[in-house]
Amino acid sequence: MNFKRYLPILQWAPHYSRNQVTSDLIAAVIVTVMLIPQSLAYALLAGLPAHVGLYASILPLAIYAVFGTSRTLSVGPVAVASLMTAAALAPLAEAGTPEYIAGAVLLAVMSGLMLTVMGVMRLGFLANFLSHPVISGFITASGIVIAASQLKHLFGIQSSGHNLIDIVGSLLSGLADTNLPTLLVGGGALLFLVWSRRYLKPLLSKLGLAPRAADIFTKTAPILAVVVTTLVAWALRLDEQGVRLVGAVPSGLPSFTMPSLEPSVWSQLAVSALLISVVGFVESVSVGQTLAAKRRQRIDPDQELIGLGTANLGSGFSGGMPVTGGFSRSVVNFDAGAETPAAGAYTAVGIALATLFLTPAIAWLPQATLAATIIVAVATLIDLPALARTFRYSRTDFGAMLATIVLTLVHSVEAGIIAGVALSIGLFLYRTSRPHSAVVGLVPGTEHFRNVLRHDVELCPKVTFLRVDESLYFANARFLEETVMDLVSREPELTDLVLVCPAVNLIDASALESLEAINERLHDAGARLHLSEVKGPVMDRLKGTEFLEHLGGGVYLSTYEAWQALTNRPAIA
């Protein structure tokens, strides 16, 4: 057993230096300050009591420090996973009830189990089937749904729904009940946060702060909004004005929580847990890879599954909610100079201290402030220019992206992601089932062959070189037969057909039968079939089949060799 693979902590802990300790400690303090409001806010978004967000930011961070391969990834509750948690639990129980909270625990445990098992079985590649356009469309649409879902907290009204249509409908009908003090607090926080994103950094720089410090300080601005609005709420007794506060939070560290073992609940949440796991993993790995590349480090996606899986198990068993590697917190951690995963462990200590000592103050925090921090945070997720970019590059990718966005907005997050994946796989199969092919000729003065329609090339009568630009497999085997027979019926003089195969990465059993059929039909028509540039792995397979025995022509290493042999022209050299 490879301990270093399964315990990446063994790779860095033995060389952990004093300098690194200092860097990690500084980063941890900054991330802790940023994480407190974020954790509370995302718990709220998931329909959970605010302290659950804190619980989910203690044990998971410590565990990830042991099992994770990214030096700087910071795990915890994130916006999209919280939205998916809320959507998954909505049919199960009323938000905030004990059954609902137990459901969140179970989701974290199930997600943890799934990720860990996938990691041990090295199934990380499955996440690749979430294409860039689908994941980007999904995150944009989720951002829009999340922002809309928080408006009710800003206006202090009741509303519900897990897709844009329901949310907006419910919001409009409740708008008459707007609570003005809530709107003032929430709107004020929102304006401050928007302002600080845009103007605080230049201001701080002007005041003489180093650019990096200014940057980090700007990113922790939410804590300022939290402190000020909490003080205002306490001083003015805003709860008596109808402003909803976070309210009494159990103080003390989380205790061991046993997840439900009810099979019906497990099967009800299985699909949701899988989607939360895969989406969270993709988000986490792309953040981790981006940060690792900046410092010439590497992350191991399969081990990341184990890191995230164990972190989720830790979250569930300590009364938390599904967690994953978050973008904004990881960037802050990175920019603040974290050098090893120990920074995450120190952050866990910071959050634990907050849970122990700050809960009386948190009780006075207006929910509208948290809603404002969420809206500002998810605004960065919405990437509309990506739509235009994808549209320009590929209609196919755009189609999958648009389907994901539309279904996420009008139906549900789960329908959106499933439709996106199914559509992108379907479109890929469709594309490969009708491959591009080209008759090629010799580029004069070289040994290189290109498409006769695009390049000025030499041809040879009676010998046709056909390049097929796809692996030959069941979906296009019959298409190949039709292409070749069409070509042959158009050229009655043909004596030799060379199938140029540099793009053929695979010939499966169906395609082999089609090649046999082509060979036989060409033979009947008095022509020979040849192959050229067959790749090593493909050739290995063909050896030992009857096809090679039956083949009317030869197999040439290069197309130029075939050209020389079949046209009887002297070699250049």
Place this chain on the structure above:
Amino acid sequence: MNFKRYLPILQWAPHYSRNQVTSDLIAAVIVTVMLIPQSLAYALLAGLPAHVGLYASILPLAIYAVFGTSRTLSVGPVAVASLMTAAALAPLAEAGTPEYIAGAVLLAVMSGLMLTVMGVMRLGFLANFLSHPVISGFITASGIVIAASQLKHLFGIQSSGHNLIDIVGSLLSGLADTNLPTLLVGGGALLFLVWSRRYLKPLLSKLGLAPRAADIFTKTAPILAVVVTTLVAWALRLDEQGVRLVGAVPSGLPSFTMPSLEPSVWSQLAVSALLISVVGFVESVSVGQTLAAKRRQRIDPDQELIGLGTANLGSGFSGGMPVTGGFSRSVVNFDAGAETPAAGAYTAVGIALATLFLTPAIAWLPQATLAATIIVAVATLIDLPALARTFRYSRTDFGAMLATIVLTLVHSVEAGIIAGVALSIGLFLYRTSRPHSAVVGLVPGTEHFRNVLRHDVELCPKVTFLRVDESLYFANARFLEETVMDLVSREPELTDLVLVCPAVNLIDASALESLEAINERLHDAGARLHLSEVKGPVMDRLKGTEFLEHLGGGVYLSTYEAWQALTNRPAIA
């Protein structure tokens, strides 16, 4: 509107010669004689009254002559589609009841609608997703299930079930009730048919018959078994001995039948109708293509969908059952010298005459005789050597084939086919998600580049040529990033990386982002990314993207050009 496309009859009817009329008429007589017992038998297999098989062999043949593109395909009830019909209708009603018969009519109409719509929308390519190994495994397993299901008629006992386990179990428990006269009739017919398959043709040749005539006469042997056993049953009043006969058949031509319009039945049969349509289409097209190729003719798969679709509509509206192009009858039609689809129309007339005048005689036909003809017919479908052949060539294809066979045998035909398709698509995606790649070098004295591990090639320090053997798309985009970064981390001296792209048939939006990332990371590492042998269609897409602007290196038409430019070696010529 292209009339000739949608009405292939316009292509041959205007030139229909007297010679062709004669050939077609002779073929029609022979096929009619063969088709009568076959039609009755397959209706029985589908759990329908025997005359339904005759109804399904009149109008469909006439319609296919107008809309079909194969000159020699003969449509009608076939073994596999009949088994699938029985499996589809079993949950709906008791076999033979009016609801059951109405269900068969509806299946034919739905299948007809689906095929016609697919034809008009040119969706024939969808059938390609049934790979050769899956369809071959499916037909083998269906043949076994069909043969087993007919044993009850041979033994004259009751039994039921739509998979091998149920059928054999039910058969064993009923064996004590075997009816001896039935077994004698059925066993006798079976022995005669097996004998005639093996020895009748040599015998006839010895007696001086021309080989082709001997062949055709041998294939119509079932009619002899039918005539003899019918006479025996009538002469000995075998029905009084417990031998089950076909019984009273309504005489006269089929009349117009209105299918059920109950939405619940439609939705219940939708999946079955689709599977029957697709499997029937695949079977039909492969038979049609094989026969067409022998005479240098072509068939148009999309128009074939319309031909089969309208034939099924005709079958349904005239009280029939799902039909498709059958292998054995088409081969007989072809061998008997049919030259145009008119032969099918003449056959329809022959079957209509039989329906009008032979029904009193058919009433005395023992069911055991029909069971014997089915068993002998499906024995040719079972192709066990194909399993070994597929196993040797490709474990992946074999896996999909085996799953299809096992599920068809132990569960149901529908589960078998669905599992086979899903598994073959899944395995294909898995293979493309982990593409083969190779560092390549120059084959000395040529301009050709091959794998350094397989060939003795020239290399150049600091410049690496990496050939990726797959289209770059979402499923392998991240894999590409990992491959390249692994390579770079192993070669610290590297200054230039050339991605050799002859096998890259597609770069989707996800892969484009990965290439951007690779380019950027190489730049950070002080190296340049180049591309070579990018194909026309791929290059067209890349033009206009930011990737080409950001690209650190160049794009070379051929890998040899890149070699010359980057290694500063003189050209050969």
